[in-house]
Amino acid sequence: MTDVTTSYDTEYEAGFGDYFALLKPRVMSLVVFTALVGLLVAPVGVHPLVGFASILFIAVGGGASGALNMWWDADIDAVMRRTAKRPVPSGRVTAGDALGLGLALSGFSVIMLGLAANWAAAALLAFTIFFYAVVYSMWLKRTTPQNIVIGGAAGAFPPMIGWVVATGSISLEAVLMFAVIFMWTPPHFWALALFMRSDYDDAGVPMLTVTHGRRTTRRHILVYTALLAPVAVGLGFTSIGGPVYLIGAILMNAWFLKGAVAIARRDETQAEADKYAVEKGFFKFSLLYLFLHFGALLVDATLRGLGVI
Template sequence: MTDIRADFTQARQPEAEFRDYVALLKPRVMTLVVFTALSGLLVAPGGLHPVEGLAAIIFIALGGGASGALNMWWDADIDAVMKRTAKRPIPAGKVTEGEAFAIGITLASISVIMLWLATNALAGALLAFTIFFYVVIYSMWLKRATPQNIVIGGAAGAFPPMIGWVAVTGSISVEACLMFLLIFMWTPPHFWALALFMKSDYHEAKVPMLTVTHGRRATRTHILVYTIALLPVAVATGLTSIGGPVYMAAALWLSLGFLMGAWDIWKRDEAQAEADNYATEKRVFRFSLYYLFILFGALTAEAALRNLPAYAEFAARFNLVEMF
């Protein structure tokens, strides 16, 4: 009789460890989600009970993780081809696609319902929309259909600070929209810089990345144009109730730095980039990460500094939205 086999070594694939399930949630992306959502929550007027704030951040992060798991479920075929993603749990054979789907759907439901209960319905609805946007609009539809995938898909990553803001205030304001726009405009140059030095990856996976469909010259131009468009958004954010001298100084300094980096990328051709192994593209990619972390850090610092009455009075002069 061979029906019952207890020989573990015959297992089809290794059983997953706990950390493989954690990897499904894209923890590195989660850090950016947590950081920007926390900034949105801290800079919003009013406040939450610390436990409610903690719960809001945890469930926003969990929603982001659920999107990551569902993205890995849908994109397993692409991930297997690309060098950067080949070690993800599904292509590595540690987690099955069904498991990833089940974990994604479960965590998405829990995060939306719990964020709603912990804060308010609008915050829960925005989180649900973010997950839908990332999984359905970006992963299922745009990623394989258009080279503008990064531009529109980037909106999903731009929602966390807005959700943090809404969790506190219960409504969407110009400040929340500008924080959204800041990440929205930042995403394309950030990812296209990555695509320039990860070129074979997207090409082999047949993902219509701008570098593949329109060429690398056009990508360099796109990076420059989006970085130019990012500057007024970064400055405009500083002219609202959440801005102030610290943020404005950081925004101007870093935006000019980013702009110079984008200019350096635009000036170069492929021969120059190949010669130094894409040193400029890699430098600008790293800089773009610092850019976002420092700007949201500066917004949070402004909120903390405004507890000093003298500073609050001075910072209020930057608030043009209030003046008009």
């Protein structure tokens, strides 16, 4: 971690909203939703109280990861327009408080998930926090353009954790839910990096756009989107798939692939002329992509429970 000099207002006292922002609530919403789907589509039922407690502690663990990331990345966040207003670089919360909160919530969430559900799920949650805070934030992010490829695993674990809460084990379905998020992460973030490259340049983060240029990044987006499509559609042929998911996955991945092809065909002159409209559109759709896929799994599970399919 490099030193960051931040000017703290001695008269400002951090409030609940400042500490809550450390937990990256928007990212946490995806963690909660995918973990919930992983739990609900599992073949083993879970008592509602156990299920609620488990999702709560998974959410807390996800928030702990966010706080640890903000503590470590304070120097990077301070020079990036997209992150400069976060609690630590803006001076609303001290780096020490962010670290303390992250460590406390990490221990609390893992222990409580083990007590509420099972220790296999708790161990997977602990590994997820470690992977995001240490493997991704402290190592990959600052050293390799593969940062977001390998690091994407951190965000892919929640549905697997939800599945393990219910079943106590990992199966093909859990692996494929993990794989969908894992393969989705690179094109999602690389699309953002195409029109936010200056941020990564300024912060010295070796994002693919910085190390290999936008032309290479565009090709990589297409390749990873093409690899993602069969994985996402293939999930529909497992025990948790169904007609809603399968039809939705085919349509969404066809649209996603169409967008990736359009990005790959563009050059910087075209992109700058329309202020990266295509890239921004692809990124916005990618935000919906996972929610729609996992929402479709939930719809099929509900229909299956009602005996409709």
